[in-house]
Amino acid sequence: MFVRIVKMSFEPSKIEVFLENFNEKKENIRNFKGCRFLELYRDKQQDNIFFTYSYWETEADLENYRHSTLFKDVWSKTKPLFNAKPEAWSVDKITSLE
Incomplete structure (x- = not known):
């Protein structure tokens, strides 16, 4: 298993359109064969920057x-x-502490 991180920067006026589409499709993405986890994050300093984090x-x-x-x-x-331009990384999890 590996982690996929995608950084996306949006036009501020288009954030709501993105969020509506993501919320409409997130269950389908999460339930796609092989996807084990999906989260969406928003940057605290620049609220037009989002990250998806998936396993x-x-x-x-x-x-x-x-x-x-x-x-x-x-x-x-x-x-x-x-x-x-969006940026994406595929990474292996080395350590996880809960």
């Missing part, structure tokens, strides 16, 4: 999602809202 079973699962109709639908509605 994926395998890289193939993430790639299947990225080539799915669901992703194409989500991305087609999200991409026009950006004011900067």
